[in-house]
Amino acid sequence: MTGPRSPGLDSGLVALTVAVVAFGAVQVMITGRLLNPYWQQVMSLAGIMAISGLGLNLIYGYTGQFSLGHAAFYGIGAYASALVTRSLGGGGPLTMLLGLVAGAVLAGVIAFLIGLPILRLKSDYLGIATLGFGIIVKVLFDNSDKVIRMMGGSRGMSGIPKLTTFAWVFFIVLFGVVALRNLVFSGIGRALVSVREDELAAEAVGINTTKYKTLGFVIGCMYAGVAGGLYAHLFAFLHPSNFDFLKSIDVLLIIVLGGLGSISGTLVAAVAWTFLLEGLRLLLPPSVQDWRWVIYPLLLVVFMLVRPGGIFGGNEFRFLKPREYRR
Amino acid sequence: MSYFLQQLINGLQLGFVYALIALGYTMVYGIVRLINFAHGDVFMVGTYFGFFALASWGLPLPLAICAAMVGCGALGIFIERVAYKPLRNAPRISALITAMGVSLFLEYFTSLRFVFGPDYRAYPRPFAVRSFDIGGGVSISNIQIIVFGVAILLMLALTLFVNKTKTGMAMRAVSYDKDTARLMGINVDWIISITFGIGSALAGAGGVLYGIAYPQINPFMGVMPGLKAFVAAVLGGIGVIPGAMLGALIMGTVETFTSAYVSSTLRDAVAFGILIIVLLVRPAGILGRPAGEKV
Numbered sequence: 001m002t003g004p005r006s007p008g009l010d011s012g013l014v015a016l017t018v019a020v021v022a023f024g025a026v027q028v029m030i031t032g033r034l035l036n037p038y039w040q041q042v043m044s045l046a047g048i049m050a051i052s053g054l055g056l057n058l059i060y061g062y063t064g065q066f067s068l069g070h071a072a073f074y075g076i077g078a079y080a081s082a083l084v085t086r087s088l089g090g091g092g093p094l095t096m097l098l099g100l101v102a103g104a105v106l107a108g109v110i111a112f113l114i115g116l117p118i119l120r121l122k123s124d125y126l127g128i129a130t131l132g133f134g135i136i137v138k139v140l141f142d143n144s145d146k147v148i149r150m151m152g153g154s155r156g157m158s159g160i161p162k163l164t165t166f167a168w169v170f171f172i173v174l175f176g177v178v179a180l181r182n183l184v185f186s187g188i189g190r191a192l193v194s195v196r197e198d199e200l201a202a203e204a205v206g207i208n209t210t211k212y213k214t215l216g217f218v219i220g221c222m223y224a225g226v227a228g229g230l231y232a233h234l235f236a237f238l239h240p241s242n243f244d245f246l247k248s249i250d251v252l253l254i255i256v257l258g259g260l261g262s263i264s265g266t267l268v269a270a271v272a273w274t275f276l277l278e279g280l281r282l283l284l285p286p287s288v289q290d291w292r293w294v295i296y297p298l299l300l301v302v303f304m305l306v307r308p309g310g311i312f313g314g315n316e317f318r319f320l321k322p323r324e325y326r327r
Numbered sequence: 328m329s330y331f332l333q334q335l336i337n338g339l340q341l342g343f344v345y346a347l348i349a350l351g352y353t354m355v356y357g358i359v360r361l362i363n364f365a366h367g368d369v370f371m372v373g374t375y376f377g378f379f380a381l382a383s384w385g386l387p388l389p390l391a392i393c394a395a396m397v398g399c400g401a402l403g404i405f406i407e408r409v410a411y412k413p414l415r416n417a418p419r420i421s422a423l424i425t426a427m428g429v430s431l432f433l434e435y436f437t438s439l440r441f442v443f444g445p446d447y448r449a450y451p452r453p454f455a456v457r458s459f460d461i462g463g464g465v466s467i468s469n470i471q472i473i474v475f476g477v478a479i480l481l482m483l484a485l486t487l488f489v490n491k492t493k494t495g496m497a498m499r500a501v502s503y504d505k506d507t508a509r510l511m512g513i514n515v516d517w518i519i520s521i522t523f524g525i526g527s528a529l530a531g532a533g534g535v536l537y538g539i540a541y542p543q544i545n546p547f548m549g550v551m552p553g554l555k556a557f558v559a560a561v562l563g564g565i566g567v568i569p570g571a572m573l574g575a576l577i578m579g580t581v582e583t584f585t586s587a588y589v590s591s592t593l594r595d596a597v598a599f600g601i602l603i604i605v606l607l608v609r610p611a612g613i614l615g616r617p618a619g620e621k622v
Contacts, residue, residue: 118607121606121607121610124362128557128606129602129606131554133603135595136596139595140596143592143593253424256421257424290438294432294436297430297432297435298428298432300428304428305414305425309418309421
């Protein structure tokens with residue numbers, strides 16, 4: 001490697017150090033009781049939304065496959081991991097890890113099985129098919145107690161051990177970001193982006209588009225599965241309505257607001273979205289709490305009118321780019 | 328057998344209401360390629376307009392339907408001008424997200440105490456429900472006759488309008504090729520507004536019919552019928568007007584039969600399962616023409 005190199009430290013390393021230091025500071029605040037459980041929960045939720053969002057961004061932002069059924073895989077991961085941890089009893093980190101792996105694997109396997117036939121559909125039609133799949137999965141959750149009593153059906157599933165801590169969420173977000181960054185800037189990532197840009201042209205230069213579409217979809221759904229597992233063990237209660245159509249839209253909102261095809265955008269938007277919703281709850285006096293959900297969609301519409309490409313518009317923080325992309 | 332026919336009539340009742348909503352979806356999609364998620368909420372607003380026309384102003388049913396149609400038509404045009412028109416050249420996903428925002432706004436704004444309020448309300452029926460025996464143990468209620476009659480009348484009117492008038496021809500031209508239509512001297516923006524207006528007016532009429540057929544309403548009632556009507560439009564072939572009617576009737580009857588013969592908790596799963604199968608076999612829908620891929 002010759003040629004000009006930016007002097008000083010590598011910004012990726014700096015960012016990693018900053019992240020770990022920030023995490024340490026938060027941990028100190030948690031042990032020092034400076035951060036009450038409510039805000040810990042909000043922070044964990046922001047991280048969970050970020051993980052789920054990274055997955056959908058891989059599916060839609062990078063691979064260009066329009067999915068309106070992300071919440072189904074989020075729910076599959078949540079129920080699968082909750083079933084594993086509840087059956088294993090115990091509450092150690094190993095149980096949690098097994099639960100999360102089970103959630104990711106099941107979400108991935110189902111994504112593979114459903115993806116093979118429906119990924120042949122294009123743009124809006126794919127969106128509608130995944131929307132339909134999401135609603136079917138929700139109905140199955142509603143009736144799940146007839147097969148597995150523990151899942152509780154429409155009464156909801158309770159008794160899940162509360163194993164999700166901020167540390168779990170933080171390190172999984174970190175792992176998820178690094179893994180996704182390395183994926184999208186690799187040869188596979190270029191193939192995925194080529195499918196998004198022009199499927200026919202990608203096919204013409206010898207890219208197996210079916211393979212890459214399925215790959216992007218399965219990995220993205222595995223992210224959703226992990227996020228679901230964390231969600232299940234954060235609130236210790238699951239209800240089918242937590243995984244309805246609107247939850248898929250929430251994640252879609254986050255990745256579009258952040259900017260499609262931008263990891264940085266998803267991270268910023270997930271945190272901003274979660275904190276904005278909670279912030280409005282605190283800022284508004286109780287008498288106008290009802291207005292929270294009136295203001296929020298208005299902000300959304302205004303934001304889309306002003307900045308249709310999202311916050312980052314496909315760009316990244318400098319530290320997330322490989323060296324040859326940095327200018 | 329009589330049970331089957333009875334369920335068929337009940338299914339058609341639901342199907343005709345879906346058809347009125349689905350027409351708005353299919354017309355708007357045909358013309359601007361936008362899944363207008365706010366359409367189900369326009370339908371909800373129409374139900375409320377009808378509610379106030381019947382309960383507060385004491386209007387007769389035909390006038391209440393007209394009031395809801397005018398109100399919703401105006402609302403549809405307003406939404407299009409304010410929220411969608413500025414995004415016509417933006418990425419399509421931005422318009423979709425905006426539609427979602429408009430949908431949430433309508434739901435939560437109308438839930439506020441001084442608008443419609445968050446509670447369930449009982450819908451006023453302008454007359455007592457009567458059933459007529461039509462032989463073989465099958466009966467049809469006066470409500471069902473009204474739903475069938477009004478829906479068929481409106482669909483006929485729409486078909487005539489789209490196929491026989493100059494504005495209808497312009498609408499078809501814009502949906503076929505917007506740029507060429509503009510070159511031919513068609514005011515595209517105006518046609519798009521009219522399309523939103525007509526689609527929303529039909530949803531408004533559907534809302535009043537839904538209210539008298541299933542007399543319990545609240546500000547979130549539009550979500551599921553909206554989604555199902557949209558699915559119906561896709562099932563029949565989106566952008567194709569007869570397709571939306573056919574898809575909606577299929578959707579309504581399938582849903583009713585699933586409730587009657589299998590289980591009412593599974594009815595959504597069956598309806599959407601059929602959608603996925605149809606999409607896989609015939610991606611353009613039952614009556615839709617597959618579009619060739621342009622290179």
